[in-house]
Amino acid sequence: MNKYYLLIFLYLFISSCNSVHKISNSDRKNIISELNYIEAIDQKYAGIPPKDWIAKYGSDEAWKLFEDKRDSVGLDNQIRVKNLYNKYGYLGFEQVGEENSYKFWISIQHADNDVPFQKKILKVLEKEIKKNNAEKSHYALLEDRVATNKNKKQRFGTQLTYNESGQAIPKIGLSDSLNIDKLRLEYGLPTFKEYHNEMTIRHFEMNKEFFIKQGITEPKVFE
Incomplete structure (x- = not known):
């Protein structure tokens, strides 16, 4: 392969790598719809069991059912977030706006069963913050989460x-x-x-x- 074709190959390869960050208007609409679902279901199971669950099952059983559902929802959200990340890269302010960027980050923050993924995004966040494309507070929260997940x-x-x-x-x-x-x-x-x-x-x-x-x-x- 001569130098000319090698340069073309490298250009096409780099362009294809960068294309994961390009989001069309229709893509953005679908992404935001997905992020709205992720955030809503995350918050639904972030607190305590509903009173009707406690009345129906008793406190101990209600908590067990609630925590099982929270774990299931968390795993599903992680799959959704990873799919978005693998396809579009980090979804920061520029890509989806400040509010929707939070919705993307929150499931990563809660991905305690996958600390390597949290650590990976922590490094990405550091770069995105330098570009003013992510919240500094999100970095702080995720760094502490990784530390405590590693018992530090x-x-x-x-x-x-x-x-x-x-x-x-x-x-x-x-x-x-x-x-x-x-x-x-x-x-x-x-x-x-x-x-x-x-x-x-x-x-x-x-x-x-x-x-x-x-x-x-x-x-x-x-x-």
């Missing part, structure tokens, strides 16, 4: 567990508690105290009946 301390304190009083605390712990608010500010996150108090209040409201039975009548926020 987190930098941003975004992944939570709750103590016996219902207070939100960083899962596994922080790698640097002294500089955390400076880092959170850099990545567009609220202060550590603001975030943990907000999540403490949400956790209390979602589990209010349980806490009242324990003698806890209001969320115990950090002073």
Whole structure:
């Protein structure tokens, strides 16, 4: 193969690789419809079992059924997101807009059974942020998710567990508690105290009946 044909071959190869990022108007419409479904079903099973499930099955069985369904939905969403990524690349602001980019990212954030995929997208996100095509906060949240999924301390304190009083605390712990608010500010996150108090209040409201039975009548926020 002479130099001229080699150059043509390389051009066609590179063009075909880049074509995954080109989205037509009809493609965009279909992508957004898919993202709307992914986000809606993700949020449907992100909270607690519906009251009618608890009334019908009892609390323990309702939670088991709910968590099984959440796992099933999560796996299906991952397949959908991976198909979109393999076909179009990372769906950032330029490709689908800010709101729909969140819908693309959220199922990756929840793909805890596939940490290698989360790590792969984390590297991609770093590049997309430099192009102003993705949220810095999404990077922070996903980095912490990967860290805790690998049983490591987190930098941003975004992944939570709750103590016996219902207070939100960083899962596994922080790698640097002294500089955390400076880092959170850099990545567009609220202060550590603001975030943990907000999540403490949400956790209390979602589990209010349980806490009242324990003698806890209001969320115990950090002073």
